[in-house]
Amino acid sequence: MNVAFLGASKGMGRALARRMAERGDRICLLGRDLEDLKRSAADLENLGATGEVGVTSCDLADTKGFAAALAAAKDALGDIDTVVVSAGAFGDQEALEADSEARDRLLTLNFTNTIHFCELARTMLLERGGGRLCVFSSVAGERGRKPVILYGASKAGLSYYLEGIDHKFHSQGLSVTVVKPGFVKTGMTAGLDPPPFAGEPDGVARDVLKAIDRGQPVVYTPAIWQWVMLVIRYLPRAVMRRIGF
Amino acid sequence: MAHETKKKFTPRLVKNAAPAKASGRSVELAGWGRYPIVRGNERQSEDLADITRDAVLTRGLARAYGDASLPPAGDRNVASSVLADRLLAFNRNTGIVRVEAGFPLMRLNRFSLPRGWFTPVTPGTHFVTVGGMVAADIHGKNHHVAGCFGEHVRSFKMRVADGAIIECNDENHDLFRATLGGMGLTGHLLEVEFQMERIPSPWIWEESEQLPNFETVLERLEDAGREWPFTVCWSDFLVTGSNAGRALLMKGRWAKPEEAPAGLPQWRSAPTFPIQLPSWALQTWMMRIGNFLNYTKHGAAVRRHIVHPETFYYPLDVIREWNRVYGKRGFTQHQAVLPAPHTHRRHEQYLRLLHDLRAKVFLSVVKDCGDEGKGMISFPKRGVSYALDIPIDQGTQQVVDRLNDFVVAEGGRIYLAKDAFTRPEHFRAMDPRLDGWNEVRRKWDPEGRLKSALSVRVLGDRA
Incomplete structure (x- = not known):
């Protein structure tokens, strides 16, 4: 695969990029910190990525730079058949309620700007006759829940958008994969007591790569979260009002 | 292994793509022997240089048995290197490797064996970081012929007590030899470069x-x-x-x-007790x-x-x-x-x-x-x-x-x-070399900023 990857320098994105490199995919990294991206690129080249791993500046907070970043990635790779977006913001509900600036930032990054980037990416992929678009959403978007109301809302919106473009453009060759991770042990969740079924970044990467290859539209990872969220989705409102989950 | 207190999961703000400002959490920390247990404000981030700025110690996978990887009592800031785990350079002709300090030995082995190289010295577990291997100057089954891991280290990058980041080798700094086996008390290791051993087969x-x-x-x-x-x-x-x-x-x-x-050794996943x-x-x-x-x-x-x-x-x-x-x-x-x-x-x-x-x-x-x-x-x-x-x-x-x-x-x-x-x-x-080592340590850290539970217990550091 020839992959343009936004968000590969940390957490689950790093693990997924490594899996891609190990099997010899060609990769171009998009991100804000070019020096850090170069270090990730070296890591991926050493692990087996085909050719030089490109790096190009792209800040999810700055939509004006998206088109140029994708164009630079295309130049670096020659052709892009896969776009992965694992960048995003994560928010403490209490903090977001108290800080309107942080709230706006999270909603903008996770919803508006990610969709803006995906629109450019899917247009580019459709122009070449199709391709794969893989975007990290979250199980938090499955139902409104007390600890993750705003974060969940941003991810719910993103998931609906991705489902919609899958419906509309699948016949034109666009394969959309929405990733819905449950609790995963990353730097973001460090210090927290992992709940049952907590996943590791590399396990998530394995599941996601398999889903991209199969053209699977939605992947819950670890897989058991599909069943956990099935139960949560159908819990009566009266129960949801009482529980803290 | 960190032994952490039970906490309810509550997401916290992490800004996208920015250097991780891991705020840290007060948790109970322990070594492999699960004694002693110390509360510390442990911070994890892919950006190890960032989280070591005001940490008293950096710890890796915490396989030291006792208190070598623990901060002194009092909820002190301690950096965890485990997310700083990139393979920065590997020369397949010379076997020279450069990694971030949190790079785990298990990944190094799985990477290097099929390529005809192996770590020159290994301890009895592969659940250690390369930074930890330097800090403890680990030895292995080949010590009688290969010496400690430090004999094969070419250089390392570290943050010293005054906040500066330096590249250190045996020629340019006395800190080099003080850091090999210095239990993380001379500075925060960020990157390590070392010489691998060529092997005739992976078996x-x-x-x-x-x-x-x-x-x-x-x-x-x-x-x-x-x-x-x-x-x-x-x-x-x-x-x-x-x-x-x-x-x-x-x-x-x-x-x-x-x-x-004929084939390569197959890696097995180990069940957890x-x-x-x-x-x-x-x-x-x-x-x-x-x-x-x-x-x-x-x-x-x-x-x-x-x-x-x-x-x-x-x-x-x-x-x-x-x-x-x-x-x-x-x-x-x-x-x-x-x-x-x-x-x-x-x-x-x-x-x-x-x-x-x-x-x-x-x-x-x-x-x-x-x-x-x-x-x-x-x-x-x-x-x-x-x-x-x-x-x-x-x-x-x-x-x-x-x-x-x-x-x-x-x-x-x-x-x-x-x-x-x-x-x-x-x-x-037991160790008459201690005065010489302390002299180097104090030269680089006159205010005694870097310390651990071990250094307070054994070396007389102020908590």
Whole structure:
């Protein structure tokens, strides 16, 4: 695969990029910190990525730079058949309620700007006759829940958008994969007591790569979260009002 | 292994793509022996340089048994290197590798073996970081020929106490030798560059034999070291009488290409020991039976076979978190080297002392060491090393004190990476190199900013 990857320098994105490199995919990294991206690129080249791993500046907070970043990635790779977006913001509900600036930032990054980037990416992929678009959403978007109301809302919106473009453009060759991770042990969740079924970044990467290859539209990872969220989705409102989950 | 308090999961703000401002959380931290437990504000981030700015210590996978990877009491900031795990450079022709300090040995092995290279020195577990391997200046089954890991380190990048980040090698800084085995107290390691060893195949040729008593252990270890690059003895210190200290001697070398199986070794995923057993669950009589079975099932004949490197180097890694078998009480390891020459008298006395102390030595490993290396306070020196796993109870301090009396009297010393009970006066008496090391340390850290629970306990640092 020839992959343009936004968000590969940390957490689950790093693990997924490594899996891609190990099997010899060609990769171009998009991100804000070019020096850090170069270090990730070296890591991926050493692990087996085909050719030089490109790096190009792209800040999810700055939509004006998206088109140029994708164009630079295309130049670096020659052709892009896969776009992965694992960048995003994560928010403490209490903090977001108290800080309107942080709230706006999270909603903008996770919803508006990610969709803006995906629109450019899917247009580019459709122009070449199709391709794969893989975007990290979250199980938090499955139902409104007390600890993750705003974060969940941003991810719910993103998931609906991705489902919609899958419906509309699948016949034109666009394969959309929405990733819905449950609790995963990353730097973001460090210090927290992992709940049952907590996943590791590399396990998530394995599941996601398999889903991209199969053209699977939605992947819950670890897989058991599909069943956990099935139960949560159908819990009566009266129960949801009482529980803290 | 970090032992963390139970906390409800509540997401927190992490800004996208910005350098992670991991705010840290006050958690209970412990080493592999699960004793002592200290509260610390542990921060994890891919950006290790960022989180080391105001940390008193950096810790990796926390495989030091005692308090070497713990901050002093008082909820101090400690950086975790485990997310800084990138392979920055690998020259497949020269075998020179550069990694971030949190790069785990397990990944290094899985990367390098198929490419014809292996770490020049490995400890008995692959759940360690390369930064930790430098900080403890680890040694392995080939110490008698290859020395410590530090002998193969070319340079490293570290954040020193005043906040500066420097590239350090044996030519440009006295800090280099002070850092090898310096238990993370001279600076925060950020990157390490070292020389790998070229291997003829990714398999190990192993030969093992029974040794019926301790006299034969000393003789055969010395003999085996002349012919084999990897030697180690698993010994039974619970058995008494004429069989006291009987052992299985394992010898190994990399298999020649014509001996090796055609394929690459397959990596196995290790199951995790699922629960913490009650402290009373593991009893001495059980270990006596286990040791007896382990010894007798080998049989009297010499065994020769090709084995997976994981089987040879990391037999205990087949079960993750096996330290849970010791329960809440935890365990310690007393590892001491008694200097050459290998006189039977000295070692018989050591064995007798263990017997007199009724020390519950559940697991013991005996290994002959080569010469001292570059590390200013690294553990090994020419002699015989005894690593004794002891479950913690009310008598443990006394056992360690008595063992240390003996070690001091015989001119030996202990390994700080395993220690949780040694008193400062004992350590000072064991290691005359300490003053020289402290001089370098104070030159670079005059205000004493870098410290650990171990440095407060053993080296007299202010908490």
